[in-house]
Amino acid sequence: MAIPAFSIFSAVSELLVTAGVLYVVRRNWTRRTFPFALFLAIALFEGLVNVMYMAGRSAEASAGHPAAAALPVAMKIGFAAHGLLSLLAYMVFVVLGTLAHQEQERGRWFFRERPAMTWSFLVAWTVSIVSGEAIFVLRYLV
Amino acid sequence: MSEPRERVPAPAEARARRLRAPLLVTLWALLAIEAAGGLVISFARLAAGATPGIALHVVAGFALTLAWAAYQWTHWHRVAPWRPRLDYVLGLIGASSMLLALASGFALAPAWWNARDAATAPPYPAGLSGAHNVMSMFVLTFVGAHLFAVLHRAARARI
Numbered sequence: 001m002a003i004p005a006f007s008i009f010s011a012v013s014e015l016l017v018t019a020g021v022l023y024v025v026r027r028n029w030t031r032r033t034f035p036f037a038l039f040l041a042i043a044l045f046e047g048l049v050n051v052m053y054m055a056g057r058s059a060e061a062s063a064g065h066p067a068a069a070a071l072p073v074a075m076k077i078g079f080a081a082h083g084l085l086s087l088l089a090y091m092v093f094v095v096l097g098t099l100a101h102q103e104q105e106r107g108r109w110f111f112r113e114r115p116a117m118t119w120s121f122l123v124a125w126t127v128s129i130v131s132g133e134a135i136f137v138l139r140y141l142v
Numbered sequence: 143m144s145e146p147r148e149r150v151p152a153p154a155e156a157r158a159r160r161l162r163a164p165l166l167v168t169l170w171a172l173l174a175i176e177a178a179g180g181l182v183i184s185f186a187r188l189a190a191g192a193t194p195g196i197a198l199h200v201v202a203g204f205a206l207t208l209a210w211a212a213y214q215w216t217h218w219h220r221v222a223p224w225r226p227r228l229d230y231v232l233g234l235i236g237a238s239s240m241l242l243a244l245a246s247g248f249a250l251a252p253a254w255w256n257a258r259d260a261a262t263a264p265p266y267p268a269g270l271s272g273a274h275n276v277m278s279m280f281v282l283t284f285v286g287a288h289l290f291a292v293l294h295r296a297a298r299a300r301i
Contacts, residue, residue, distance in 0.1 A: 038149045040231075047280055056190050056272035073189070080188040084181065091283045101228060102294050
C-alpha cells in the first residue's frame with residue numbers, strides 16, 4: 001500500500017515533537033530557563049499539524065472513506081483510543097508547561113518539584129506517541 | 143454629614159464573585175456538555191459509526207454560542223487593553239479557537255439537519271469535521287491553560 005506523504009511527515013514529526021517535549025521538561029528539571037517560545041511553537045505545531053492530521057484521518061474513517069471502510073473494528077477502536085489519549089496528553093502538556101513557565105518566574109522548578117506528576121505525564125505522552133507509531137506501522141508497513 | 147461609602151471588594155473577593163456569576167457558571171456547564179458529548183460522538187463515530195446524542199450536541203452548541211458571545215463581550219471589556227502576557231496569549235488562542243469551533247460546528251449542522259430522518263450517518267465533509275474536532279480540542283486546552291494561568295497568577299499575588 002502506498003503511504004501518503006502527510007502520514008510519513010506526521011509519523012516523523014511526532015518524534016521531533018516528542019524530542020521537543022522532553023527538552024522542555026529536561027531544561028526545567030535541570031533548573032535552566034524555561035524555553036517558552038519553543039514550548040508555544042511545539043504546542044501550536046502539534047495541534048495545527050499533527051492533531052489536525054489525526055482528526056482529518058479519523059473524520060475520513062468515520063465518513064465511510066473507501067479505504068477506511070475495510071478497516072478492522074479493532075483498528076478503528078485503536079484509532080479512537082489513541083486519539084483520546086493523545087488529546088489528554090496534549091492538554092496536560094500545555095497546562096503543565098504554562099504553570100512551569102509561571103513558577104519559574106518566582107524561581108521555582110515546576111517539573112522538578114513534582115516528580116510523580118512529571119513522570120506520569122511523560123509515561124502518558126510516551127504511550128500516546130508509541131501507539132500512534134504502532135498504528136502507522138500496522139496500517140502501512142505490516 | 144457625608145454619606146456612607148460603598149465598600150469596594152478586595153481583588154480576591156471580586157474574582158471569587160465573578161467565578162460564581164450565573165453567566166460564567168452557565169458557560170462552564172454548556173462547555174462541559176459540549177466537551178463530553180463531542181468526545182463521545184467522535185469516539186463512537188469512529189469506532190462504531192454511531193453519533194449518540196448529536197441532537198443535544200447541536201442544541202447545546204447554539205446555547206453555548208449565545209452564552210459565550212455574552213461572556214466574551216463583558217470579559218474583554220473588563221480586561222482590555224491587550225497586554226503582552228502569558229494569560230492574554232492563552233486567552234486569545236482560546237477565544238479564537240472557540241470562534242472557529244463554533245463556526246465549523248454551524249457549518250456542519252446543515253448536514254445533520256438534512257439527514258436527521260435518514261437511516262445512515264450524515265455525509266459530513268471530512269476536512270470540516272476534522273477542523274471542528276481540532277478547534278474544539280484547542281478550546282479545551284487553551285481555555286483550561288488560560289484559567290490555570292490566571293488563577294495561578296492570582297494565587298501568587300496573594301502570597
